[in-house]
Amino acid sequence: MKKISILGSTGSIGVNALNVIDNLNDAFDVAVLSANKNGHLLVEQAKKYRPDAVAVIDNEAADFVRSELKHNKITVFQGREGLLELASRNDVDIMLNGLVGSSGMAPTINAVQAGVDVALSNKESLVMAGDIIEQEKEISGSRILPVDSEHSAIWQCLVGENMDEVDRIILTGSGGPFRTRDIDTFNQIIPAHALKHPNWDMGRKITIDSATMMNKGLEVIETRWLFGVDADNIQIVVHPQSIIHSMVEFKDKSVKAQMGVPDMKIPIQYALTYPQHAPASWDALNLVDVGMLTFESPDMNRFPCIELAYEALKKKGTMTAVLNVANEQAVYRFLKEEIGFMDIPAIIEKACAQHDWVSHPTLTDLFELEAWATRFVHAYPIK
């Protein structure tokens, strides 16, 4: 039985992961759970899975959880520091990082430093600190197990294959809710328009990233760090049905694709059981019912975030970190309706251009950069 800690257990990835663990009968012992604010669900999960410890970011929620679990011999850690302490534990086999945003970066680094394998859903970790994580992995021997459906697909297509024979990675993306919307009306987009994603049920931040297609840009950067493939050899193809989750083209122009129903439980389970395909508790893909798969090039005018991400990846160093933080803060401001939809790429572009670029940032550099970019985005005039 493997010990697992789950960061963000009350979010979409965390809930799906616990579902997967239920179906893997006794393969995993849940040692740690963590939540931001959702104390009620965390208490329910803690009573069911009996972890050694839980972490709660929000102070009020932490008090609630502590009082509810006082008879359960579960240590309750509080705040950001509590979370980071739990992420540093080296007595677990695997840590699932289901956190959203750049706050997921430091827990990933802690787990990697502790020699723990990280099932990584938090794409910002590698976008912010790919270089650092790569170095720490080499020291500790820890592995990053991709949880994103796209990277899981690439990983599956590469099983038994040799990276020297890979020509190209083809990342698919649904194109989000605005793939066919009149581009002249993009400045009228409000959060409610963006929050209904056609295929995947995701959190608010990721849904906006999908609407701007920055999600795909971040995945291009993540692909670089997970598989060592350069920007020029990573292509984005819009595939609105989200059935093909990504592809690998080899030197003989043979293309392997991984497909499935759009259900995060498939890549989550694969990350936990790799290299095994354990039995599913969900339906099979029926391509005849799907009927048709379509493919188109992403429209770069509509989705300038894609180009920004490619440029950042080509410049490397702090450029992808500032791209990520600026995006995250701009998305939060858009969600509060303080800025417009097309202000998101505009702000990111400015932040990238104006920050002090460092080629090989330390973790301290990244934290300083995060503070700078956050201030920069919030100084942008309210509409």
Place this chain on the structure above:
Amino acid sequence: MKKISILGSTGSIGVNALNVIDNLNDAFDVAVLSANKNGHLLVEQAKKYRPDAVAVIDNEAADFVRSELKHNKITVFQGREGLLELASRNDVDIMLNGLVGSSGMAPTINAVQAGVDVALSNKESLVMAGDIIEQEKEISGSRILPVDSEHSAIWQCLVGENMDEVDRIILTGSGGPFRTRDIDTFNQIIPAHALKHPNWDMGRKITIDSATMMNKGLEVIETRWLFGVDADNIQIVVHPQSIIHSMVEFKDKSVKAQMGVPDMKIPIQYALTYPQHAPASWDALNLVDVGMLTFESPDMNRFPCIELAYEALKKKGTMTAVLNVANEQAVYRFLKEEIGFMDIPAIIEKACAQHDWVSHPTLTDLFELEAWATRFVHAYPIK
């Protein structure tokens, strides 16, 4: 440098294989070539590749080849016996069997018995004698390397994977030229209607098999022998664009697919370079240009050959062999316009029902069965 013999070098597979070998600079030394009747092309190939020996089935063509090559130190073998003698050579590393029809069976068995790996395009070998070939492989240690695009796709999807975790094989087929033709007009089909295949450039016999979809039925049987998957776990999906060449569904309902442009050089090269993906001399697949992939269930009323093949596979023993010989002879009679298109499945069904079934046929049993089924089909009344 590996020594290769190529049976059927003047046919579609053979010509493509020599093209692939040209592009694999000096990886292969062509030791043997063979042709049925096309002496002119065989002489041209022999002068270019300088094999030790060639075989020619047709007597007149053999005389021509012998006279053209008399100064070239190339031994010319003649007739069926000459071919079988060359197929028994154990001083080659790999034999590509590009023969069409059940005449390809015995050369495959000879090569397997000689301990030579067989790059197998001749699907009839396994359909006729899967059981025998499996036993001989175990004794000699020889391997069957699939060349059919569908089986190459399955093989590629299985690289690094565990057969115990495979749920289903999904064989794709274009549906042939009559996928959408009014079924009430099927009795008016003549060879000229069938000989224009939408995607692949193939020989006449295979093109008719594609029109009846018996091609797909034979591939289901071949899949059984190549990968050990039972009929119930092999599904046919019609995919008119022929871009996805087949798929494997694993127990976690993750599906891997292999795709490419419809060019036989890809699977031929993969069989020769396995497990490597050597650089291509052909174009990459551009899914955006393709635009759309569609999927439908095969229409069993339109294509009764599919059901006949599944039933034969379930009964095993001589049943798949009689299916194959009856099909082959019926196709030849259809090509001579002696019988109608829908007579093909009708004759096969009768032959399957009336033959003396044997559970574990010997090679002698198979030869006798071949003679019986040939006589049976030719006794069918001319229309």
